[in-house]
Amino acid sequence: MLERPFETVGMLQADLRDRGYIASDGLSVSLFLALAKHRPLFLEGEAGVGKTEIAKMLARLLKRDLIRLQCYEGLDIAQAAYEWNYAQQLVEIQSRRDVASRAENLFTEKFLIERPLLKALRNHPNGPPILLIDEIDRADEAFEAYLLEMLSDWQITIPELGVIAASEPPIVIITSNRTREIHDALKRRCFYHWVDYPDRELEMAILAEKAPEAGVDLQKQIVEFVQILRQQNLFKSPGVAETIDWAQALVELNCVALDPQMIDSTMGVLLKYQDDISRIQGSEAARILAEVQASIISSEMSRQ
Amino acid sequence: MNDGAVPDLPSGAFLPKLDQNIMLFVRLLRRIGLPVGPASMVGAVDAVMTVGVANKSIFYHGLASCLIKRPEDRKLFDQAFHLFWQNPKFMERVRDLLLPQIKVPGLDTDDAEEMLRRLSDVLADRSPPQAGDETKIEIDASATASDRAVLQSKDFEMMSGDELRAAMASMASLTPRLPQRRARRWRPSQNRGQVAIRTALQSASRQFGMVLPHFRTRQTKPRPLVILCDISGSMEQYSRVMLHFIHALTQHHPAVTSFLFGTQLTNITRQMRHRDGDEAVQLVSKLVADWSGGTLIGSNLALFNRQWSRRVLAQGATVMLITDGLDCTPDGDVSALEMLDFEMERLHKSAYNLMWLNPLLRFDGFAPKSRSIQTMLPHVDDFVPMHSLQSISDIVDGLQMVGKRRSHKLSLWQQLARDAALTTRPDNGYAQIKRT
Numbered sequence: 001m002l003e004r005p006f007e008t009v010g011m012l013q014a015d016l017r018d019r020g021y022i023a024s025d026g027l028s029v030s031l032f033l034a035l036a037k038h039r040p041l042f043l044e045g046e047a048g049v050g051k052t053e054i055a056k057m058l059a060r061l062l063k064r065d066l067i068r069l070q071c072y073e074g075l076d077i078a079q080a081a082y083e084w085n086y087a088q089q090l091v092e093i094q095s096r097r098d099v100a101s102r103a104e105n106l107f108t109e110k111f112l113i114e115r116p117l118l119k120a121l122r123n124h125p126n127g128p129p130i131l132l133i134d135e136i137d138r139a140d141e142a143f144e145a146y147l148l149e150m151l152s153d154w155q156i157t158i159p160e161l162g163v164i165a166a167s168e169p170p171i172v173i174i175t176s177n178r179t180r181e182i183h184d185a186l187k188r189r190c191f192y193h194w195v196d197y198p199d200r201e202l203e204m205a206i207l208a209e210k211a212p213e214a215g216v217d218l219q220k221q222i223v224e225f226v227q228i229l230r231q232q233n234l235f236k237s238p239g240v241a242e243t244i245d246w247a248q249a250l251v252e253l254n255c256v257a258l259d260p261q262m263i264d265s266t267m268g269v270l271l272k273y274q275d276d277i278s279r280i281q282g283s284e285a286a287r288i289l290a291e292v293q294a295s296i297i298s299s300e301m302s303r304q
Numbered sequence: 305m306n307d308g309a310v311p312d313l314p315s316g317a318f319l320p321k322l323d324q325n326i327m328l329f330v331r332l333l334r335r336i337g338l339p340v341g342p343a344s345m346v347g348a349v350d351a352v353m354t355v356g357v358a359n360k361s362i363f364y365h366g367l368a369s370c371l372i373k374r375p376e377d378r379k380l381f382d383q384a385f386h387l388f389w390q391n392p393k394f395m396e397r398v399r400d401l402l403l404p405q406i407k408v409p410g411l412d413t414d415d416a417e418e419m420l421r422r423l424s425d426v427l428a429d430r431s432p433p434q435a436g437d438e439t440k441i442e443i444d445a446s447a448t449a450s451d452r453a454v455l456q457s458k459d460f461e462m463m464s465g466d467e468l469r470a471a472m473a474s475m476a477s478l479t480p481r482l483p484q485r486r487a488r489r490w491r492p493s494q495n496r497g498q499v500a501i502r503t504a505l506q507s508a509s510r511q512f513g514m515v516l517p518h519f520r521t522r523q524t525k526p527r528p529l530v531i532l533c534d535i536s537g538s539m540e541q542y543s544r545v546m547l548h549f550i551h552a553l554t555q556h557h558p559a560v561t562s563f564l565f566g567t568q569l570t571n572i573t574r575q576m577r578h579r580d581g582d583e584a585v586q587l588v589s590k591l592v593a594d595w596s597g598g599t600l601i602g603s604n605l606a607l608f609n610r611q612w613s614r615r616v617l618a619q620g621a622t623v624m625l626i627t628d629g630l631d632c633t634p635d636g637d638v639s640a641l642e643m644l645d646f647e648m649e650r651l652h653k654s655a656y657n658l659m660w661l662n663p664l665l666r667f668d669g670f671a672p673k674s675r676s677i678q679t680m681l682p683h684v685d686d687f688v689p690m691h692s693l694q695s696i697s698d699i700v701d702g703l704q705m706v707g708k709r710r711s712h713k714l715s716l717w718q719q720l721a722r723d724a725a726l727t728t729r730p731d732n733g734y735a736q737i738k739r740t
Contacts, residue, residue, distance in 0.1 A: 029365035074488025086505030
């Protein structure tokens, strides 16, 4: 059994924070369990809530290699796991003089091309790598079934060669945007965590980390505005990535406090659907802004 | 790690009790409908041992990461967690309720009663055949054949209980084929398509270096089918039959997603996956609270478009909308009609094909006079009746060709709807004079 990289959940959370990733309690616990129990972590959530980012951050934190498999429709074994180098095999066949032995020893490691899944099972000098299987909902169901063997036994069966098993299992993080449901058999093998939009405190902490130039007052306004916006029944609510983008955009525009005109002209950073933009822009944005100012004043009053 | 056994626990009086309590908690979760298997339960105990029980939030998330598999279960889990782990009295009550179970697991009393009822139904129907009288058997056989013919074209609304049951049973024998679409993957092909260099080389290395031509074409796969079925009061007679129809489709294809809507929208896909049709319908009727109420088609579609369309319409799905199109908004409520118009248009644009199944079409003199029907008609690709077994089997037969040809009848209906709209629209002077 490997040693645990972290002693407690709190230590993991603190280390992530040092690297600039602020994780909620739920995410830290799931991640801690996945690391301690050597089981995959399945992250589901809306776009732009930091699912992919956590894998990158973990790789940096543990100083491991990051192997990324971006899923797409039609992804098959040849692109995900391994492939035989047929061209090289052909050259080999033709270079052999003796006809009888031409077809011998053609399916050996020499002719094997490793793709991300197989690569993740190999030994790495920095310890077991981090395998990020990104947006698995974009791959077909057949690919999920293929993953089952790999994720429960940490091995891949190559018919011509045999079973390739990992001596140390990789750390696997699977993300999904939920454009379709993933089969329960796959989810069962993983620790599951739904990555939600952050609450006010968490989002403030994230902004303080990612857009410190904005200043506390503007950050407060931005966070309050986005939080209210998320309750508005939009087609696509803004994620954390959008909040950070917006804060940085406002800093670029030398904005020190939100005003209706500024909000209208930068709305495209926050909302990505025309229906949503036309609903919020103008009077609705002004109403939300008034609400934001009122709630900030009341929270300051209560603190005094 | 997953060797299937609970890891060695430190011997203490508290910890063994904890895993008993987790087991009780898991049973409670199953009772309220969360799909938690034994492996997840063992995993949860293990997880709690790993993260410790000192911090409540960490304890909560430790359990959650193993026991929740779908985001929609989070709320139920939350409530169960707070009830169970914060109130010792409740824990005891659950223990009393769940531990001394002698019943068949998974069945509660209602189910058991329903099973008994069905069992007795079966026993009553299957009277042993009378031996001897051969002529009688002959007459019976011919009667059955003509019965079947009558049943084929009979309106579901006019059917007796027995006939309805026979109709529902015959749904199971439907063999629907979903429309196909080209997928991104390749499959080997005999003599047409692209040259498959890789396969050719692969077989060459097995054939002593002889390279023979190989071909490949794109695979096809069934388009997902999404069914939106109205269960409001005006559809009452049809909704049960429709559930059996949806069940038959779901059994044949995993890519069928189904929703019921009345006053609210309910996803019934998981219930419909149940092998037994009657039990599946039973599960649904427990799940859905708004049978035979009113309906607001527009707001239901809005909800579907916002919450589900991106998840279930992503891969070129066909949509089947089963409704009579009679909205319960008061006539002349323009904003509701505008909403219906907008949401229908959006649904139409995000689906590959939108098919409207309407029981009202059974009437020969049906005319699209209702404002809501006039609003919806321009946004569909097909408009077909669904009142009898015959019309259902026509739909099933035509399913494979969906999207391949344009419906002639539809353009007639749309023309009729436009004409009707002209004569009934309030801003038309003639109509106003007539009303006053």
